[in-house]
Amino acid sequence: MRIVTRGDFDGLASSVLISCCEEIREVRFVHPKDAQDGKATADSDDIVINLPYIANCGLWFDHHVSEERKLPENYKGRFELAPSCARVIYNHYKETHGDKLAGFDELLEATDRLDSANLTVEDVTNPEGWILLGLTLDPRSGLGPEFQKYFRWLVEYIKELPLEKVMKHPEVKSRTDRVLHEQEEFKAILSKYAHQEGNVIITDFRDIAEKPVGNRFLIYTMFPEANVEMRLFKGFMGRIIAAVGHSIFNRTCNINIGDLLKQYGGGGHRGAGTAQLEPNEANAQIGEILEILQTNEPVTANS
Numbered sequence: 001m002r003i004v005t006r007g008d009f010d011g012l013a014s015s016v017l018i019s020c021c022e023e024i025r026e027v028r029f030v031h032p033k034d035a036q037d038g039k040a041t042a043d044s045d046d047i048v049i050n051l052p053y054i055a056n057c058g059l060w061f062d063h064h065v066s067e068e069r070k071l072p073e074n075y076k077g078r079f080e081l082a083p084s085c086a087r088v089i090y091n092h093y094k095e096t097h098g099d100k101l102a103g104f105d106e107l108l109e110a111t112d113r114l115d116s117a118n119l120t121v122e123d124v125t126n127p128e129g130w131i132l133l134g135l136t137l138d139p140r141s142g143l144g145p146e147f148q149k150y151f152r153w154l155v156e157y158i159k160e161l162p163l164e165k166v167m168k169h170p171e172v173k174s175r176t177d178r179v180l181h182e183q184e185e186f187k188a189i190l191s192k193y194a195h196q197e198g199n200v201i202i203t204d205f206r207d208i209a210e211k212p213v214g215n216r217f218l219i220y221t222m223f224p225e226a227n228v229e230m231r232l233f234k235g236f237m238g239r240i241i242a243a244v245g246h247s248i249f250n251r252t253c254n255i256n257i258g259d260l261l262k263q264y265g266g267g268g269h270r271g272a273g274t275a276q277l278e279p280n281e282a283n284a285q286i287g288e289i290l291e292i293l294q295t296n297e298p299v300t301a302n303s
Contacts (some may be wrong), residue, residue, distance in 0.1 A: 001058060003027045005049040005152050006044060013050045013086035013111040014061065017104065017156045019095040019251050022047065027152050030054070036267065043247060047077075052267070056061065063088050065257035066267030071111035081188035082111035107158070115247040117217065117271060124248075127179070135215055136175040150175075154290045178213050186213060186214030187222070191271035192230075194219060198294045199253070201229040206240065208233075220247045227253040230295050232286065238281040242289060254298050 001022050005011040007029050015027055024047075027216040030040045042048060043059035049061050053072050060077040064087045071079055078092040086108055090101060110130030113119060124133050137151065150171065159165055166172055189211055194203040200224045205211065219229055226248045235241040243262060246253040258268040264285055266275025277285050 001025070001045050001047050002055070003049060004030055004040075004054065005053065006030065006032055006051055007137065007147055007224055008050075009117075009137040010084045010086055010111055010115040011012070011050050012137055012151060012158075013084065013104075013107055014089050015151075016158050017089045017093070017121070017204065018047060018049065018061075019155060020100040020104075021093045025279065027155065029148060029151075030033070032267070032274075033265075042228055049089070061085055061088050061092065064258060065270050066262045066273065083116040083118070083224045084108075086111045086113075094137060106163070110134065111125060111254065116269075117245070119217060119248055124215055124221060125183075129167075132176050132179065133163075133167065133172065135179050136172070138216060143281075159242060161242060171240065177255050179215070182212035183215065185212040187218060188218055189214070190222060193221070196223050196226050197290065199227050199296055200290060201226045201247075202290070203229060203231040205231065205233040216243075216245075217248055220249050222251060223247075225249065227254070227296070228257075229291065230286070235276055238279045240278040240279065240286070241274060242266070242286060243272075243274045244268075244289065245269075252296075253292060253293075254296050255260055256298065260292060264289070269279070 003015050003018060003024055005015060018024065030051055031053055034040045035054050040054050042054040044056065044058040046057045047059040048057045049122065050053045051062065051069055053060050053075065054286045059074065060075050062080045063080050065081060067079065068081065078088050080091065081086045081235055082088050090108055094101060107130060114131055114134045127135055167176065190203065193205060201219055203219060215237055220258055227247045229245055231239050231243040244257050246257065257273040261267055261273040262274040264275040264277065267273055
């Protein structure tokens with residue numbers, strides 16, 4: 001079969017687990033927006049992971065709250081509101097393939113923590129181990145060169161070797177070293193392009209062509225009184241990406257981000273999500289999202 005996923009750490013861990021339980025010949029990548037808009041195709045040989053459901057796929061695994069209200073009928077696979085999609089896959093296969101999944105407990109625990117942003121200040125300011133490796137697979141970090149090749153290689157490498165040896169490989173080490181080296185430079189960029197309005201951090205990267213590699217959670221250590229961030233940057237076809245996330249340290253935001261951004265063609269979890277805004281509508285919609293975030297009142301998908 002073939003894995004169809006997104007290129008992040010949860011997608012990686014999910015691919016590792018799936019490939020231990022199913023015969024996999026290929027990994028391909030689909031942008032969540034393309035899956036959501038029906039632009040991605042699949043057939044019975046495809047296992048869709050950590051993405052909105054793609055019609056006609058053989059198996060589907062997901063955990064995003066924005067998908068809960070539109071579950072397809074009679075799909076094969078598993079959907080749960082879990083900390084990570086990797087956890088959903090583990091729950092699905094643990095009874096029938098538990099022996100093949102043994103040894104991945106630490107990877108699974110780290111994936112749960114990173115994907116649900118259940119991190120400590122130390123994890124953010126001084127990441128190490130699986131958390132540091134996960135930051136090299138964050139699509140918002142800026143580590144782009146040969147990303148797909150790196151992802152596919154890691155799937156196989158992690159299955160064969162312990163974390164200590166994975167982290168020492170030159171390709172992994174060059175990326176983790178860069179994450180750590182550019183942390184302070186990224187903090188300086190955040191200081192210049194981020195500000196707080198009420199309870200909301202607004203980080204506007206729309207005018208930055210290149211920026212240092214950065215840990216997306218670092219912003220919450222700089223604005224401890226804010227409880228949510230809206231990060232803006234340019235996407236494909238001139239679209240503006242609005243990435244919104246609850247502070248992982250000041251957990252007082254009452255708004256379901258996945259439900260909020262679903263109203264703007266996006267989606268995600270309760271605590272984080274993204275939407276791609278059309279250029280001619282972006283400024284108005286950014287203003288609307290900001291206003292809703294500042295009310296800090298619960299939002300439902302139909303409000």
